[in-house]
Amino acid sequence: MSRTRRAVGFDVVDLGLRASRDAKGVPAELLDGYLEDLAELSTTGVQLGAKQLRVRHAAGARAAADGVPLRDLVDLYLSATWLAWSSLPGVRDATGADAVRAVGEAVFRAADAAVTALAEGYEEAQRWSVRREESFRREFVDDLLDGRNLGHLAERAERIGFRLAASNVVAAMRAEEPIAVGGEVARNVETAVQLRLGSRDVLVTTKDGLLVCVSPALAADVPEEFVRQVSAVMGVEADWRVGLGRAQSGPGGAVRSFEQARDALDIADRLALPGRLHKAADLLVYQVLLRDSAALADLVGEVLEPLRQARGGAGPLLDTLAAYFACGSVATVCARNLHLGVRTVTYRLQRIRELTGYAADDPGQGFTLQVAVLGAKLLGWPDAGS
Template sequence: MSRPAWSEVPKPKVERFAAIALAEAADLAQAILREIRCDFPQLQLVEDESGESMALVGIRRAIEGFVQHLASGAADPRVPPEVFQEFGRGEGLNGRSLDSLQAVYRLGVRLAWRRFAEIGQQVDIAAPAMYELAESGFEYLDGLVEQSVRGYAEAAAQQASERLRLQRQLIDRLLSEQRGDPAHTLGERAARIGWELPATIAVGVLMRPAREAVAPAVGKGILLDMESEQPRMVIPEPDTAGRADLVRRATTGWSGAIGPSVPLAAAATSLRWAETAVRLIEDGLLPRGEVQHCTDRTEELVLLPSRELIDAAAPRCLTPLQGVGPAQARRLAATLLAWIETSGGAPEVANRLGVHPQTARYRLRQIRELWGEAIDDPDRRFEMLLVLRAQRLRGELPTGPD
């Protein structure tokens, strides 16, 4: 920025101003640091390898850099970046905001300007030029803040990255089948990310709606690993009031499954059920577009993954149907299932199937003729119930009038 009044200051006066200010830079830095310590006693000051306060080094370098650029006639004094980036980084790593650091900078500039104004009077520099000097000082302050913000942002990113790394490690240990960590070791891992070990957990497995999908906003209490191909969640105390609603809102638009609530040591069990449910979603056997709770899908999770076993048992359980045509076999199988489920007569079966009672009565007579007394064996009926329900879940039996 052009500074016409300062540019008109005779060079000998500028040189005299710079010489005095540079000669006093160390003492001025000490005085500024004393005031800062007085006004901000909570500020933690770090020392460099030689034992000198980095804050003192930064203040002195800032004063010297500002004055040297003024003496050289440069329009925009260069901010020494390293020290002030380190100040910002320190605030970020210690979990503090930048507000206090900016207040410290403003105090330092105000104190420096007070002494520069005295030197300006001593050297007899005109007031308009000194006003421009003050403007330049506050622009310089903006540069210091900018460097500190950069360091703060780097520290924040570093902390976030480190927390995610530690969180993934904790999730891996929690979900490991062969976890050998003593309880106190696992607790130490959790404490490093500020997570208290719960008594019970539920594990969720998500399916990405898109590669660039935004992570669900599940809050700090729920551990989330977005680095896995299928993101994983560890939900502490899942039966706590409101926890299920929070997860449902956070995962809107996602597909996936949440395993049953289990003791912390059985986390891998909850994971296995969630993974099983996700495979059923991928196969089109459970609906997409929502995160399923395994405990709401007990029938599907028990019967559908056992397809080979169910299919192997079906010919033996349903042998009498092998002597009729495919369409009739499907109708009789659906009627048989309705009869077992309702434990009723023709009216109840008809209502279940949505057919006329006379139709239901006719089919039940056929079933009795085909199976005979074997149909009254409870064990046989239970086995048929499993097979027929599995077929219905797979869409192989009609669920309405046929």
């Protein structure tokens, strides 16, 4: 709100409108008594006080809230200053060059102080706006991926420039170090994905130390692009994985897909699966095993517990079984993959048969052993016990 207008000896309204036109139409109301201040100090030489600078600070904040570019706001004030110069009472009444110079110094110092206060108010308002939007975005992301307050998610998504699809799929990246909110990795991947895809339908964010990408189920190329950009930012030498949930529909679709992506990461870590991208759809058999963890623990204990009696413990024999089944039950390939001699592998397989009563090369007994080995990896046996 403009302050009470003071008599200054020239048409403040007309001059303000001229300055506004010169500054691309920035509202003259943002001058808010500046011309009157200039007129007064041109005669008194007294610089702008704290109260007057607070008015400039508030004008800068209003301009930021109204979306006025800072450069145009500064242009408004500088235009008003030079347009008002010849009409200022201190300039009109000055006698001699020294007097004019003194008025000029006072006016330019005031203009400098005014612009500084404007910029401070503008930047402070912008920082507050950014913090408020970041808080809103964080709250939206938490609700989306935790399954809370689902009723108005689509409306809230629009506010952050994201269109929530009817059916969504979520990819989540886990690295050695948690991905920080607003950190360099998150910013760089988000920027790269948005530049590459140019879509409002893709949201890249962080959650629980993971880097998360939410996209429509129909956009099948998004997860692969997400992995490519993560690889470009993280590097091929870094230790990271991406879990991909299945497409899920409805208001809670994103949280269900996110949970599946995290489960895929957990399974890939426990089983030391090769590759970077691990799809929940490809790991359903492990999910089936984990759904009855008590029965799985019974199987592991019943079949593999005797391996603890071996010299060196169960670990080397368990690793041999895992490698043997992973290569299609070929002892020579297993030996090469483990950097062991073939005789060592065959000896271990024989020792496993002696201890457990199960032969790895027997179709039926081998299947039982293989499921027990998978269960051991999923449950962390033998370190976590049976």
